[in-house]
Amino acid sequence: MTELRNRGWGDRITLTGLRVRAHHGVFDFERAEGQEFVIDVTVAVDLAAAAASDELERTVHYGELAEAVVAAVERDPVDLIETVAERVAAVALGFPAVDEVEVTVHKPQAPITVPFDDVAVTIVRGRA
Numbered sequence: 771m772t773e774l775r776n777r778g779w780g781d782r783i784t785l786t787g788l789r790v791r792a793h794h795g796v797f798d799f800e801r802a803e804g805q806e807f808v809i810d811v812t813v814a815v816d817l818a819a820a821a822a823s824d825e826l827e828r829t830v831h832y833g834e835l836a837e838a839v840v841a842a843v844e845r846d847p848v849d850l851i852e853t854v855a856e857r858v859a860a861v862a863l864g865f866p867a868v869d870e871v872e873v874t875v876h877k878p879q880a881p882i883t884v885p886f887d888d889v890a891v892t893i894v895r896g897r898a
Contacts, residue, residue: 781817783832786810790840793847794854797881801847808876809858811839813868814896830865838864843875851875851891859895870896 788809793801813830820829842861843854855875862871872894880889 781815782812783815783817783830783835784810784812785832785836785839788836788839788843790843792843792854794849794851794877795847795881796849800881805877805879807843807851807854808878809839809843810872810874810876811835811858811862812872813862813865814870815867816869828867830867835862835865838862851877851889852893855891855893856895859893863895863897870894 788811790807790809791804792807793804794807795801795805813835815830817829820826838861839858842857848854848857852875855873858873858875859871862868862873872892874890874892876888876890878888880886882889
C-alpha cells in the first residue's frame with residue numbers, strides 16, 4: 771500500500787486480505803451469485819499512548835475493525851467497488867483513534883473478457 775497522505779510514515783495498523791463474499795456489481799449475475807471481494811485497510815493511528823500504557827483502549831482493536839469492515843462489505847449490494855471502498859472508509863473513520871484511512875477493494879473475479887490477476891480501487895480519506 772502507498773503511504774498515507776497526511777501521516778507520512780507515521781503509526782499505522784494494517785489489515786491485509788480480508789475476504790468477503792458479497793453481491794456487488796452492475797450485472798444481474800453478480801448480484802444473484804455473488805463473488806469474493808478482498809479488502810485491505812490501513813488506518814493512521816497514534817500508537818504511542820497504547821504502547822506506553824499497554825492498554826487496548828488506547829488504540830484500535832484490529833479484530834473489531836476487521837469485523838466492522840466485513841459487515842460493511844456484506845450489506846446492501848451496490849454497483850461499484852468505489853462505493854464499497856467509501857463505505858469501508860466511513861466505518862474505519864468511525865473508530866475515534868483513526869485519523870486517516872486507506873482502503874483497497876479488490877475484485878479478483880470481475881467480469882472482464884481478457885486475462886487478468888486483479889481489479890482494485892484504492893481511496894484515502896481523513897477526518898474533515
